[in-house]
Amino acid sequence: MQAPGHDRPRCVYVDFVNTGPAVSKTLRAQLQRTSEVRRTGDLLVTELALADGACVGAHAVHIATGRTIAIASKATIVATGGLTRLYARNSASLNMGGDGYALALAAGAELVDMEFVQYFPIGHLAPRLVGMDPIMWDPFRYKLGGKLVNAEQREFLGEEGRYATARDHATRAILEEVAQGRGSPHGGVWLSFQHCSETELRAAFGPIIDRLKANGIDLTRQAIEVAPIAHYHMGGIRVDANMRTAVPHLFAAGEAVGGANGANRLSGNAITEALVFGRRAGERAAALAARTPMPPAVGAAPARAAKRDINPAAEIVRLQALMNEHVGPLRTQAGLEHALRHIAALAEPCAALRSPRGAFDAEWVDVHDLASMRLVAECIARAALARIESRGAHQRADFPATSPSWERHQRIRLGERGLSIES
Amino acid sequence: MKARLKVRRGAPGEAGGYEHYEVPFEQGQTVLDGLRWIRVHHDPTLAIRFSCINANACKECMIQVDGKTVYACTTRLAEREMTLEPLPNKPLVRDLVTEIAPPDERLSE
Numbered sequence: 001m002q003a004p005g006h007d008r009p010r011c012v013y014v015d016f017v018n019t020g021p022a023v024s025k026t027l028r029a030q031l032q033r034t035s036e037v038r039r040t041g042d043l044l045v046t047e048l049a050l051a052d053g054a055c056v057g058a059h060a061v062h063i064a065t066g067r068t069i070a071i072a073s074k075a076t077i078v079a080t081g082g083l084t085r086l087y088a089r090n091s092a093s094l095n096m097g098g099d100g101y102a103l104a105l106a107a108g109a110e111l112v113d114m115e116f117v118q119y120f121p122i123g124h125l126a127p128r129l130v131g132m133d134p135i136m137w138d139p140f141r142y143k144l145g146g147k148l149v150n151a152e153q154r155e156f157l158g159e160e161g162r163y164a165t166a167r168d169h170a171t172r173a174i175l176e177e178v179a180q181g182r183g184s185p186h187g188g189v190w191l192s193f194q195h196c197s198e199t200e201l202r203a204a205f206g207p208i209i210d211r212l213k214a215n216g217i218d219l220t221r222q223a224i225e226v227a228p229i230a231h232y233h234m235g236g237i238r239v240d241a242n243m244r245t246a247v248p249h250l251f252a253a254g255e256a257v258g259g260a261n262g263a264n265r266l267s268g269n270a271i272t273e274a275l276v277f278g279r280r281a282g283e284r285a286a287a288l289a290a291r292t293p294m295p296p297a298v299g300a301a302p303a304r305a306a307k308r309d310i311n312p313a314a315e316i317v318r319l320q321a322l323m324n325e326h327v328g329p330l331r332t333q334a335g336l337e338h339a340l341r342h343i344a345a346l347a348e349p350c351a352a353l354r355s356p357r358g359a360f361d362a363e364w365v366d367v368h369d370l371a372s373m374r375l376v377a378e379c380i381a382r383a384a385l386a387r388i389e390s391r392g393a394h395q396r397a398d399f400p401a402t403s404p405s406w407e408r409h410q411r412i413r414l415g416e417r418g419l420s421i422e423s
Numbered sequence: 424m425k426a427r428l429k430v431r432r433g434a435p436g437e438a439g440g441y442e443h444y445e446v447p448f449e450q451g452q453t454v455l456d457g458l459r460w461i462r463v464h465h466d467p468t469l470a471i472r473f474s475c476i477n478a479n480a481c482k483e484c485m486i487q488v489d490g491k492t493v494y495a496c497t498t499r500l501a502e503r504e505m506t507l508e509p510l511p512n513k514p515l516v517r518d519l520v521t522e523i524a525p526p527d528e529r530l531s532e
Contacts, residue, residue, distance in 0.1 A: 040528060064522060064530075133478040313463045314464070360518070
């Protein structure tokens with residue numbers, strides 16, 4: 001397939017709407033055949049362990065029991081994915097709150113390009129669809145084209161039949177239609193496949209058509225509403241060509257890494273990124289581990305007690321709404337400063353992270369997540385405020401032009417006095 | 424519209440019992456939406472395991488609704504009382520959370 005923004009057909013997909021699950025299934029099966037690899041679930045890493053500035057393992061909480069666990073390690077790879085759970089409208093799973101960035105920052109690593117958060121332009125909006133990934137309409141557009149129209153039933157992307165608009169441009173175009181009062185009832189635009197026959201739809205998407213019908217959606221009779229949704233983070237942990245972070249013995253791979261996709265990732269490049277750089281990180285970490293003695297057992301993380309006066313689940317929802325509105329696809333100085341004030345006010349309640357109280361302490365998990373999300377939200381907002389231009393996924397309403405003097409990366413570190421940005 | 428959720432709470436070794444919640448919902452919303460609403464508006468200690476939220480990809484939110492084993496993320500809320508319980512054939516962790524990971528992926532003692 002030739003995906004939008006690519007200059008030739010180079011993307012492969014697994015039917016039906018199954019690329020990610022198929023890749024995961026294959027990787028998992030390969031892993032299970034490798035007896036030297038032990039997988040342990042239900043562990044939430046709370047801190048990377050350091051000795052003489054190098055990473056020697058991690059502290060974790062076993063969620064099912066609430067026990068704290070120390071893991072000694074010769075080499076460690078952060079492969080925790082991205083941060084799109086920070087946004088109210090997202091295609092993320094629950095573990096995409098950016099905790100890998102927070103762990104790496106606290107250990108002394110650098111983050112890069114944190115202001116570049118990608119919105120996927122045609123995320124599902126309405127009617128409510130369950131049991132399906134909200135980004136499922138991309139494969140539909142690859143195969144069947146589809147008509148993206150505003151409330152006046154006018155195609156506003158000027159695509160002339162072919163699905164060719166890159167994600168940053170399509171996102172801006174949709175938001176502009178909505179801002180001009182030409183949006184759909186739920187605040188998006190319409191995507192229609194009503195020009196396709198039932199036979200064409202079934203040939204292209206087989207059982208998915210039935211799953212849509214079970215949700216009350218008949219594509220031959222109705223258009224659906226779509227709108228931009230936070231989907232991927234171009235920024236992340238800064239690594240060298242061997243996937244090494246600034247912290248000795250600490251590597252990173254996948255979406256957790258920043259810098260491989262510039263200011264706007266092209267579709268089809270995220271799973272490939274995870275495979276290519278994941279392999280490289282694994283090889284380099286294994287080679288380092290082979291010549292490193294096992295570090296002594298990591299000391300226990302100190303138990304902490306703190307009083308709570310917030311509902312962390314509610315605070316996460318508030319932060320997500322704030323990020324979506326002010327640190328999302330369209331930004332201004334006033335909005336970013338407003339967001340930063342809110343983020344700063346969360347610092348104190350987040351610092352009061354106690355130890356978990358027994359089995360599956362859901363409230364503790366939320367406070368932990370909120371603390372990571374708060375720190376990473378500050379990184380995005382600070383970098384977005386500093387970049388006074390528009391480029392790719394970073395769009396400033398108050399600085400709409402792309403500036404050649406901003407053809408550079410911003411790097412973030414965490415020190416004694418908080419975050420510092422260099423460019 | 425409002426659903427009345429009767430939720431089994433507690434962990435092994437605790438007294439436990441049912442708690443009752445009234446949850447506002449719109450047509451199409453799910454039992455998982457209702458449980459997340461309870462955590463945000465009433466009680467963040469309510470334990471429910473889920474990861475992918477809406478895509479039915481992670482398969483972690485399996486519970487019993489009115490005695491039937493279902494995914495909370497694909498079961499729609501209804502304007503009546505619904506009884507939510509942990510899976511009866513898996514070890515209980517807390518509230519609606521049970522131990523569902525395959526044995527070789529669990530933390531060894």
